[in-house]
Amino acid sequence: MSEAGHATVHKDYTGAKLGMWLFLFTEIILFGGMFLLYAVYLARYPKEFAAAGAELDIVLGTANTVILLTGSLLVAVSVSAVRRGSRKLAQWMLWGGVLSGALFLFNKYLEWSTEIRHGIYPNSPVLLQKEQGEIIFFGLYYITLGLHGLHVFIGAVLLAVMAVWVATGAVNRDDFVKLENSGLYWHLVDLIWIFIFPLYYLLL
């Protein structure tokens, strides 16, 4: 029987975290499918893939790798900070994570606007003149990195919400699984990029 104005809320810390991991597995299969396509077509068109990959900006790609890795560091620290009651530090770390997402997306904008200005985009006349393998490379490039970029955006929004919730106390040292789960999502975004980067930017 609940007392006036105060109900007991059932919490399941392990269940909540396990549920998030299960969702992440569906994401792994989703991006896994795209990497599978990449693998099959790389095996068929190794030279064309390398030629197409050479057009990508290695400097921005490497910068984005460092940016996401740093974002993950900040988010991981934020979880420990909340658990120790360091609310201010946790908020700084989470906004730092949001900033890393914003920087990543800005770099992505720089890359794509350059590539599109050079006439390289799905179904463009310039692209269709190229070898079949290069056309396929750029198709996979835009789909995979586009979907990944969308995940970066979603992750950044989640981190911002968590920062606000740390401030309001909705996330606190006794109830922080929402923050952990948001962190898991963010780290997954980092994980996917860890594979995207060498496969698309570093082909020889």
Next chain:
Amino acid sequence: MTEQAHAAVPYRTFVIVWALLLVLTATTVAVSRIHLGPLNIWVALGIASLKSALVIFFFMHLKYERLLFKLFLLGALITLAIFVGLTFFDVLYR
């Protein structure tokens, strides 16, 4: 009532992992500039797997989680490996 989570991971641990990740990133870029033929892609994937393990075990906390979580991840990765493996059994022999 509430299950106890393990102690908070020290900030230091995360910073060390991050430094390792940066070193591995530099390594993967450096090695990718050397012509190793078909070996290039495998080295790249190997380093990426190492980086992933660091992110998963430390940043994503899997090192400190119960065995069930680790088994679930293993199951997911085996499933993906089967997808890739069986596809190549087809594609490579056409």
